[in-house]
Structures are given as structure tokens and as C-alpha cells.
Amino acid sequence: MGMDRDIAEVLYSEEELKRRVAALGAQISRDYADKEDVVLVGILRGSYIFLADLSRYITIPCRIDFMAASSYGKGTSSSGQIEIKKDLSDSINGAHVILVEDILDSGNTLDYLTKTLSVRNPASIRICTLLDKPERRTKPISADYYGFLVPDAFVVGYGLDFAEKYRNLPYIGILKPEVYEK
Numbered sequence: 001m002g003m004d005r006d007i008a009e010v011l012y013s014e015e016e017l018k019r020r021v022a023a024l025g026a027q028i029s030r031d032y033a034d035k036e037d038v039v040l041v042g043i044l045r046g047s048y049i050f051l052a053d054l055s056r057y058i059t060i061p062c063r064i065d066f067m068a069a070s071s072y073g074k075g076t077s078s079s080g081q082i083e084i085k086k087d088l089s090d091s092i093n094g095a096h097v098i099l100v101e102d103i104l105d106s107g108n109t110l111d112y113l114t115k116t117l118s119v120r121n122p123a124s125i126r127i128c129t130l131l132d133k134p135e136r137r138t139k140p141i142s143a144d145y146y147g148f149l150v151p152d153a154f155v156v157g158y159g160l161d162f163a164e165k166y167r168n169l170p171y172i173g174i175l176k177p178e179v180y181e182k
């Protein structure tokens with residue numbers, strides 16, 4: 001019944017997530033203190049909880065916008081083919097864009113999105129990802145801000161899903177392989 005029984009190990013508890021996200025928010029507030037028109041772009045759907053929490057620890061004025069991209073289907077690794085399912089609502093011309101992502105894995109998604117957005121004349125683009133799995137990178141892309149470096153295991157919770165489930169777990173855990181090998 002409960003989701004907890006599908007979790008092999010808790011990686012980051014609610015408390016640990018809160019502390020780390022607060023620190024990221026403070027750092028971004030300092031780094032962008034003198035910037036005008038800062039836009040946090042949440043990459044749907046995985047970033048929805050991270051963005052909601054992070055934005056409340058950012059103390060400077062900023063806009064919030066969203067994009068949705070998909071590459072995964074129902075598996076546990078990127079297909080490499082990125083499709084934009086929802087574009088930004090507003091212009092980023094002259095804006096300082098911070099892409100807010102749940103996890104940087106192969107890098108396909110953020111490589112594609114940064115290329116797509118950079119031709120719209122933003123003043124800057126940076127990447128803020130909650131989790132970073134550097135071992136799996138196939139694209140030359142890195143995070144400007146990251147919460148945690150994670151081992152090469154499939155993780156869920158705090159927005160991250162497997163086949164659209166587990167996003168609403170309040171912590172981040174490693175999914176039992178038997179769940180996705182079924």
C-alpha cells in the first residue's frame with residue numbers, strides 16, 4: 001500500500017533537504033543581489049517541489065516561469081530525444097535566467113534547453129539542480145548550483161518520479177530495483 005516499502009534507502013531526509021535548499025536560496029540571493037529581472041524557470045514536472053521551496057528562500061525579487069520537456073518515457077534512462085511539451089509563458093529578453101531542475105543526469109535535457117533559450121537574448125543563463133549525477137554525463141554541461149552529488153542509482157521523491165509515481169514522497173530515496181525491473 002504505502003510507497004515507503006518500495007524504497008531501498010533514504011538518501012536525504014526532509015530536514016536535510018530543507019537545510020540544503022535554504023543554503024542554495026541564500027547563495028542565489030547573494031549572487032543576484034544587484035541583478036534586475038531574475039527569472040526562475042522550473043523544468044516540469046520534476047522540479048515542482050524544489051522550486052516551491054527554493055523560491056521561498058530567495059530574498060530578492062524574481063519572476064517564476066515554467067517549461068516542460070520530456071526524454072524518458074517510462075524507463076529509467078534518457079532516450080536522448082528531447083521534446084518541449086510546454087514553453088515559457090513570458091519573454092526572457094535581457095533577463096537573468098536560472099533553470100531549476102530536479103536532477104542533472106546525462107545532461108541531454110539541460111543541454112537542449114540552454115541552447116534553445118540562449119538564442120532568445122537573455123542577459124545570462126545558469127543551472128540550479130537539486131541533484132547531480134556526474135558519472136552519467138554524456139553532454140559537456142555542468143551545474144552552477146547543485147544541492148547534492150548522488151551515486152548512480154535511480155532515486156525518487158521530492159518531485160522525482162518513476163513512471164509518474166513517488167513524486168509526493170517528502171524525502172529522496174533509492175528505488176528498489178525490483179520495482180523498475182518488473
Ligand code: IMP
Pocket residue numbers: 046071072078101102103104105106107108109110153154155156160161162
Ligand atoms: P538527463 O536529460 O539525462 O540529464 O535527465 C534529466 C531528467 O531525467 C530529469 O529531469 C529527471 O526527470 C530524469 N531522471 C534522471 N535520473 C533520474 C532519477 O534517478 N530519478 C528520477 N528521474 C531521473
Ligand code: MG
Pocket residue numbers: 046072161
Ligand atoms: Mg522525470
